[in-house]
Amino acid sequence: MTANVSIDYINHTYKGQVEPTLVDIAANIEPGEKLALIGRSGCGKSTLLHMLAGLLIPTEGCVRINGHQVIKPSAKWNMMFQKPSLYPWMNVRQNAQLGLDLAGIKDDGKVDELLELVGLSDKSEASVQSLSGGQQQRVALARSLATTPELLLLDEPFSALDAFTRSALQDEVARITHQQKLTMVMVTHDIEEAVAMADRVLIMSANPGRIVGEMKVELPYPRERASQQFSKTREDLMKQFDSLVGNASQAESEPESEKKSDREAA
Amino acid sequence: MSSQQTLSSSLYTARVGGIDWLAIANRLMHSGGYTAIGILSLLAAWWLGGWLIENNPDTSSFADFAPAPAFSRLVELTLNGAVWTAIVPSLERIGLGLFWAAVLGVPIGVAIGLYASLREVTHVPFQFLRMISPLAWMPIAVLAFATWDGAIIFLITVAAIWPILFSTAQGVRRIDPLWFKVAKNLGADGFQMLRKIILPAIGQDIFAGIRLAVGVAWIVLVPAEYLGVTSGLGYAINDARDTLEYDTLAAMVVVIGVIGFFLDAICVKLIQRFSWHQQG
Numbered sequence: 001m002t003a004n005v006s007i008d009y010i011n012h013t014y015k016g017q018v019e020p021t022l023v024d025i026a027a028n029i030e031p032g033e034k035l036a037l038i039g040r041s042g043c044g045k046s047t048l049l050h051m052l053a054g055l056l057i058p059t060e061g062c063v064r065i066n067g068h069q070v071i072k073p074s075a076k077w078n079m080m081f082q083k084p085s086l087y088p089w090m091n092v093r094q095n096a097q098l099g100l101d102l103a104g105i106k107d108d109g110k111v112d113e114l115l116e117l118v119g120l121s122d123k124s125e126a127s128v129q130s131l132s133g134g135q136q137q138r139v140a141l142a143r144s145l146a147t148t149p150e151l152l153l154l155d156e157p158f159s160a161l162d163a164f165t166r167s168a169l170q171d172e173v174a175r176i177t178h179q180q181k182l183t184m185v186m187v188t189h190d191i192e193e194a195v196a197m198a199d200r201v202l203i204m205s206a207n208p209g210r211i212v213g214e215m216k217v218e219l220p221y222p223r224e225r226a227s228q229q230f231s232k233t234r235e236d237l238m239k240q241f242d243s244l245v246g247n248a249s250q251a252e253s254e255p256e257s258e259k260k261s262d263r264e265a266a
Numbered sequence: 267m268s269s270q271q272t273l274s275s276s277l278y279t280a281r282v283g284g285i286d287w288l289a290i291a292n293r294l295m296h297s298g299g300y301t302a303i304g305i306l307s308l309l310a311a312w313w314l315g316g317w318l319i320e321n322n323p324d325t326s327s328f329a330d331f332a333p334a335p336a337f338s339r340l341v342e343l344t345l346n347g348a349v350w351t352a353i354v355p356s357l358e359r360i361g362l363g364l365f366w367a368a369v370l371g372v373p374i375g376v377a378i379g380l381y382a383s384l385r386e387v388t389h390v391p392f393q394f395l396r397m398i399s400p401l402a403w404m405p406i407a408v409l410a411f412a413t414w415d416g417a418i419i420f421l422i423t424v425a426a427i428w429p430i431l432f433s434t435a436q437g438v439r440r441i442d443p444l445w446f447k448v449a450k451n452l453g454a455d456g457f458q459m460l461r462k463i464i465l466p467a468i469g470q471d472i473f474a475g476i477r478l479a480v481g482v483a484w485i486v487l488v489p490a491e492y493l494g495v496t497s498g499l500g501y502a503i504n505d506a507r508d509t510l511e512y513d514t515l516a517a518m519v520v521v522i523g524v525i526g527f528f529l530d531a532i533c534v535k536l537i538q539r540f541s542w543h544q545q546g
Binding site for chain 1: 450466
């Protein structure tokens with residue numbers, strides 16, 4: 001089963017702050033839809049993603065997944081972070097299997113299948129510390145998929161990788177989520193990433209964080225980056241972003257460690 | 267420039283017949299040679315001390331301290347089993363003392379590592395208690411425990427708990443916050459977080475604490491065994507002093523040092539076993 005997500009009029013103000021971080025956020029995400037949230041640093045896109053994961057509870061409003069209010073984290077709606085954050089005392093397989101272990105589910109070949117899917121079946125017994133950044137993020141992807149989530153959340157998961165690895169992984173995640181008809185919400189500051197992976201893009205502005213624009217990406221999967229349609233869509237999105245929140249080239253990400261949502265959730 | 271380089275490199279190689287003798291010698295020295303020099307130096311200093319004592323008319327009655335009488339006595343004590351009857355009770359006490367120190371120190375360390383408020387509450391009391399010599403508790407221990415053994419184990423626990431507790435707390439504080447978040451996101455409950463994430467993450471810190479604790483506990487053990495008990499290494503030393511058997515005394519000192527060395531080596535192995543830092 002794949003998730004229908006509804007975001008019901010969220011307002012959020014962090015503890016000890018006067019200015020709200022998020023104002024009047026409302027959206028509906030259809031089952032199997034891939035949504036990208038783009039915006040400048042401080043627009044609250046990562047905060048919103050943490051709320052979808054149940055790692056943060058909004059001060060007003062709520063998130064519903066298949067009609068049920070999200071009040072705590074669950075392996076059914078799974079988040080991937082900027083850092084792969086693997087456990088170094090576990091090998092590749094043990095890391096990928098962690099969600100199943102925690103849920104007390106016996107692994108019946110699912111982990112092997114996923115390691116195959118992310119191209120790491122020959123590394124299943126390897127130490128995660130011996131892997132490259134891209135390989136580590138692939139293990140994190142397998143870990144996220146092992147619990148058969150209904151919703152996959154991505155918090156700028158490829159921004160720490162080199163350009164080649166990044167685009168390869170973007171295509172791979174797009175392919176896998178498309179095949180499995182998984183609902184996906186991703187936060188990014190990279191317009192190309194949004195066009196490569198999403199069906200719909202929500203543009204957010206900062207101070208306070210709100211949704212100011214929307215664009216559909218109607219390109220077939222797998223997406224051809226070299227195609228004219230792709231460039232055209234990217235340009236359209238860039239223009240819309242510029243007209244709504246200013247120059248797109250300035251839409252940088254914050255370092256992961258300084259994100260408020262991270263501190264709050266930890 | 268280049269001639270200088272050739273000169274200097276020729277200084278550091280000693281090729282005779284195509285074999286680099288210097289490199290071989292260097293390797294041999296590092297695989298035990300230097301260790302042997304250290305051991306021999308210690309023995310030489312001991313021998314010299316013994317020789318000085320023997321040749322001074324004021325101290326010549328203590329001449330049995332020297333290595334030769336001590337080692338022949340050690341062989342004798344090992345063969346007649348006296349060494350073992352001293353070692354076994356001491357190891358039991360150390361083992362129980364460390365056991366209680368870990369049973370108390372690890373959970374408290376985890377708790378103060380996780381909760382800043384608890385850390386602040388305990389800071390002054392713990393630093394205060396930590397600075398008190400374990401031996402200062404002796405009179406209280408004797409009053410509080412029905413048996414001498416109980417009192418000694420208490421003293422060892424008091425000595426050993428602090429390094430374990432603080433090292434554990436430090437380990438917990440160094441855990442990457444994202445490790446908690448990812449596990450929480452995958453549905454880990456509190457107990458799973460402890461068993462699957464926290465304990466494996468800090469295993470090496472716990473054993474580093476235990477290693478320090480073993481050092482302190484082993485030092486405290488000997489004076490603690492001067493208390494009423496009639497067994498153990500501390501007792502054996504005290505007894506040898508009373509009966510003027512200085513060769514036995516020196517033999518027991520050797521035994522204490524050797525066992526301490528091996529306990530430390532075991533701890534180093536355990537730290538390596540539980541370390542997840544990449545080797546090499």
